[in-house]
Amino acid sequence: MGSHRNALVAAVRQELAEARGTARAVLAAAESARGEAQNRRRLVRDAYATCLTQLAAAREAARDDIQRRYQDEATKLAGHLRGLATVSATGAAGAPWRLWAPSEPEPGGRPGLLRIGAISFDETTTLPGLVPLLGAAHLHLTGPARVLDEVITGVLLRALGSTRAGDVQLTVYDPEHLGETLAPFAPLGPALVGPGGLGSLLDDLVEHICRVNERAGSEPAPWRLVVLLADQAAAAELTAGQQAQLNRIARTGVACGVHLVVRGLPLESHPTVERIVVRDQIATCGSLGRLEIRLDPPPAAERITAFCQGAAERLRAGPPPARIADLEPARQWIESSRNGLLAPIGDSTDQTLVEVPLDDDTPHALIGGPPGSGKTNLIYTWLGSLAARYGPEELALYLLDFAAGVSFARYAPGPRDPSWLPQVRLTGINVSNDREFGLAMLRHLGEELRSRAQAAKRYGAGNLAELRSADPAGHWPRIVAVIDEFPVLLDGRDAIADEAAGLLEDLASRGRAQGIHLIFSAGETALPGRTELIGRFKLRIALPKAHGILAGDNLAAAVIPRFHAVVNTMSGVAGANRVVRLPDAGDRGAWRTVQRRLWRNRPLGCEEPRLFDGGAVPRLPAAYRPSGRVPSVDAPVGSSPGAVLGERIDVAAQPARLRLGRMPGRNLAVLGTRTDEACDVLAAAALSLAAQGPAHFSVVCLAPEAERAAARLVAELPAADWYDTTDVHFDLTHSDVPRYVLGYALDEAGPEHQAALRTLLADGPEQRTHVLGWWRSTARLGDLDTIGAWVALDVPGADLAPLHPQPEGPVWHPRRRRALFFDRSVHRTPEVIIPYEVNSDHT
Numbered sequence: 001m002g003s004h005r006n007a008l009v010a011a012v013r014q015e016l017a018e019a020r021g022t023a024r025a026v027l028a029a030a031e032s033a034r035g036e037a038q039n040r041r042r043l044v045r046d047a048y049a050t051c052l053t054q055l056a057a058a059r060e061a062a063r064d065d066i067q068r069r070y071q072d073e074a075t076k077l078a079g080h081l082r083g084l085a086t087v088s089a090t091g092a093a094g095a096p097w098r099l100w101a102p103s104e105p106e107p108g109g110r111p112g113l114l115r116i117g118a119i120s121f122d123e124t125t126t127l128p129g130l131v132p133l134l135g136a137a138h139l140h141l142t143g144p145a146r147v148l149d150e151v152i153t154g155v156l157l158r159a160l161g162s163t164r165a166g167d168v169q170l171t172v173y174d175p176e177h178l179g180e181t182l183a184p185f186a187p188l189g190p191a192l193v194g195p196g197g198l199g200s201l202l203d204d205l206v207e208h209i210c211r212v213n214e215r216a217g218s219e220p221a222p223w224r225l226v227v228l229l230a231d232q233a234a235a236a237e238l239t240a241g242q243q244a245q246l247n248r249i250a251r252t253g254v255a256c257g258v259h260l261v262v263r264g265l266p267l268e269s270h271p272t273v274e275r276i277v278v279r280d281q282i283a284t285c286g287s288l289g290r291l292e293i294r295l296d297p298p299p300a301a302e303r304i305t306a307f308c309q310g311a312a313e314r315l316r317a318g319p320p321p322a323r324i325a326d327l328e329p330a331r332q333w334i335e336s337s338r339n340g341l342l343a344p345i346g347d348s349t350d351q352t353l354v355e356v357p358l359d360d361d362t363p364h365a366l367i368g369g370p371p372g373s374g375k376t377n378l379i380y381t382w383l384g385s386l387a388a389r390y391g392p393e394e395l396a397l398y399l400l401d402f403a404a405g406v407s408f409a410r411y412a413p414g415p416r417d418p419s420w421l422p423q424v425r426l427t428g429i430n431v432s433n434d435r436e437f438g439l440a441m442l443r444h445l446g447e448e449l450r451s452r453a454q455a456a457k458r459y460g461a462g463n464l465a466e467l468r469s470a471d472p473a474g475h476w477p478r479i480v481a482v483i484d485e486f487p488v489l490l491d492g493r494d495a496i497a498d499e500a501a502g503l504l505e506d507l508a509s510r511g512r513a514q515g516i517h518l519i520f521s522a523g524e525t526a527l528p529g530r531t532e533l534i535g536r537f538k539l540r541i542a543l544p545k546a547h548g549i550l551a552g553d554n555l556a557a558a559v560i561p562r563f564h565a566v567v568n569t570m571s572g573v574a575g576a577n578r579v580v581r582l583p584d585a586g587d588r589g590a591w592r593t594v595q596r597r598l599w600r601n602r603p604l605g606c607e608e609p610r611l612f613d614g615g616a617v618p619r620l621p622a623a624y625r626p627s628g629r630v631p632s633v634d635a636p637v638g639s640s641p642g643a644v645l646g647e648r649i650d651v652a653a654q655p656a657r658l659r660l661g662r663m664p665g666r667n668l669a670v671l672g673t674r675t676d677e678a679c680d681v682l683a684a685a686a687l688s689l690a691a692q693g694p695a696h697f698s699v700v701c702l703a704p705e706a707e708r709a710a711a712r713l714v715a716e717l718p719a720a721d722w723y724d725t726t727d728v729h730f731d732l733t734h735s736d737v738p739r740y741v742l743g744y745a746l747d748e749a750g751p752e753h754q755a756a757l758r759t760l761l762a763d764g765p766e767q768r769t770h771v772l773g774w775w776r777s778t779a780r781l782g783d784l785d786t787i788g789a790w791v792a793l794d795v796p797g798a799d800l801a802p803l804h805p806q807p808e809g810p811v812w813h814p815r816r817r818r819a820l821f822f823d824r825s826v827h828r829t830p831e832v833i834i835p836y837e838v839n840s841d842h843t
């Protein structure tokens, strides 16, 4: 029994132990599951936290991105809007008051929007607040009357300032203040409508609209801008009929150029009615929705008055004349000069361009007007207009300016601008003292006339057009010679005037058929004894107050205003006048731009023009200096080497040469007291001889003031002896090569040397020894037969009589850097030359 109980206890114990073990295992599993669950919860919580952080960061980034994009877009949009506003309201229509100035509308452009204030876009961006008016809308304003009047004042000034004078006709109905509200506009003379005048004003406007409608398609300008400033009393008196008229205008006015600016009267709604509501200096407009415009302050009354006075003045003067740019052709150089040259020089008051011809019927032109009347300006305009139309194959220009100035210098290359006008072949400036150059140009043109006449004869052609048809490959441009202040050339009864007059007669009478045209201008054209010549100029252009250009009974030049001209193609007879308004051609910068463009398009081989500047001293060209090419003793010597003395006053700038052959008298005397010029003549002669072949030089210097120049010459010559007062020699020694004795101040040679000098002068040339000497006075020259050539500096003509073929001596008025050169073996009369500058240290 006991063992049974023990066995049972043991079994129970066993079961209990098992049950405890199971419970412990279950507990352990539960513990582990809990731990796992807790772990998972922590993980989930961590993940959630991370997720939240990431989400927050993503949200921040997205927000930043949106913000940035918004900023970018807003800035871009504001920029676009500002750009749009700028083009919609250019110049006076949109500029803030502190920068405001009236502006010229673009030709053919539409009127823009008008600024009344600014729209703040965000803290940093503002845009102009613009409203439409001319060509687009009526304005209807509501708000405090004082502020509205300020807005209206600003709008009016902008509308008037951005259109041409006369384009806007202003009418003001102001029954309360009788026009005083817009008093600063008084100089423009607006039509003022008093109390009780509203009805007839509206009727008038409606009638005007009907008339414009009948002429459909016509330009609306001038616009009629009608400002209605009604107070309560006036509004109360508005009749139903007037209201109906007002509404009719609101509907139909804009299309017919009638614009209302209304405060204090009701106006029917219509797409062309822009409503502006003002509250506390803030305006809202129908066209801008909810955007608010902070109003600009009104413009100062003085500014309005000043502008209106200027506009009234411009209105009295009429529309502005054409500008130089308006004369430009659509395409350059497409015209042919076969039958003539036709180019505008300005416009008439109806703004049509006035063209002037140079052709077989009107071959030559005469321009006249007192000093300062605009002759040079007209020539600039005409030349510019011709040069833009006719290329260098069609037109060749020769320009000479005898007026005190350098007006044609602009057409030649200069130190600051390498461009030149491709049609210009020759231009002379500062020539008033060098009439010889005028003569040279006429001689050149005379040659051209002769060769054209010969060619025409060969081809059987009667004029240039026929010659060009017969010889299509030939180069036959029309030639235009312009001479400003031409009477200077014909002035005086001297050989130059006589020869020039003869050449001009020839050119004026025969040039027509050969395509050679003259344009002459002068302050005074009444030239005694030249009436026949003047009569050849059929085209007359008279500037204000010109005398003697038009016929005696044609008084048009006396009454035309400044910067106008009378163009007459019938030698100035009354009844053939055309009044032209001349553009201002004075802007050098603008001309340079045009010239550069023409210059860049010049044809291949187009040569630079020859510029003769009477104020410049030519330098001895390098080709006449021995440097770099010292001839050897064996080199052949020409039978008569030529000494270069100076530059000839001719179109080719050739050197004046003295041939020194083996004949009696081939010596040179330089005469006068101007040391530097005398030294230059001797140096140029010696250096040019040295450059031609082997020669021996003896320099005899008897004047201390010439020593420096003489010494420099010796240094530059390949071989030279030096003699001075301590050692004078005039011996005639035999030499294999030509020998040149360069004598400085030979009048200083003492009596003991006179015989030797005379012998040298008399016998030297045949033995190839030549004296090139400087005498300061003609009295000490000795035997004149031995002096075959001379160069006179500051020696009066009378003193040269013994050396001159005619006993009365040459007409010679000495002037600086000019010399009279006579070589009895080639000249009939002496010629004027310009001594070269050989060394630059005395100028």
Ligand SMILES: Nc1ncnc2c1ncn2[C@@H]1O[C@H](COP(=O)(O)OP(=O)(O)OP(=O)(O)O)[C@@H](O)[C@H]1O
Binding pocket: 369, 370, 371, 372, 373, 374, 375, 376, 377, 378, 403, 523, 563, 564, 582, 583, 584, 585, 586
């Ligand atoms: N059409 C014009 N528009 C504006 N200004 C002009 C016009 N014509 C001339 N002028 C100006 O008037 C002034 C005198 O003109 P210009 O030198 O052409 O006269 P001019 O008759 O040649 O004088 P002068 O006989 O003294 O040489 C210059 O300052 C020039 O710029």
